[in-house]
Amino acid sequence: MPTKPTIARIWRGRTRRDRADEYEAYNRMHGVPPLENTALGVQLFREDREEETWFTTISYWADMDAMKEFTGGDATAVHHLDRDPELLIELPKRIEIHRILVDREGLS
Template identity: 80%
Template structure:
C-alpha cells in the first residue's frame, strides 16, 4: 500500500473497487494503462480522472457523392472517418441526405474547446483532413470545415 497517504483516507481499492491497484509507493496504475507517478497518490480512481463532458465547440464536415456511389461511401466513412473521432471527441454524429442526383454526408464532432480539437488535428483545426479514398467517392473535396460555438445544448428533453 502507499505509505505517503493520509491514514484517515480509505485505501484506493476501497474507494474504487478493483479499478485501481498499487504497484509501489511511487507509481500507481489505473486500469486502461494510465500511469500516475509521484510520492503521493494524486487521483486514485478513474472517476476522478474524468475528461470534460460538456462540449463547447462543434466541428462540421460536409461532403457529397453521386447517388450511385453513396451506398459504398457510407460504410467507408463509418469505418475510416468515424473511429478516430470516437477515440478523441466528446461525441460524433453522421448524417446522410439522399437528393435526386447526389447524396450529402455531414459529420459533426463535439469538442470541449479549441485546444482539444487542435490536438486531434495536429495543427490548424479548420484545415480539412481528407480520407484516403475521398477523391474517389466525393464529387468535390471540401475546402473548409465549419467550427461553431455551442450556445445551447438541450438534448434528451423528452
C-alpha cells in the same frame, strides 16, 4: 463529472447517389472511429437527394485546444480520407467550427 462540449466541428461532403452506400460504409469504417476515440461525441448524417447524396459529420469538442490536438495544430484544416478524391464529387475546401450556445438533451 464528464466534460461538456463547447465546440462543434462540421464537415460536409457529397457523392453520386450510386456511390452513396459505398461512401457511407467507408466513412463509418475510416472517418468516424478516430472521432469516436478522441472527440466527446460524433454524429454522421446522410441526405439522399435526386442525383447526389450529402454527408455531414459533426464532432463535439471540449475546447479549441482539444480539437487542435486532434487535427495536428490547425483546427480549421480539412482532413480528407484516403479515398475521398475517388468517392466524393469534389473535395470539401472548408469545415465549420461553431461555438455551442445551447446544449440540451431530451428535446421532444
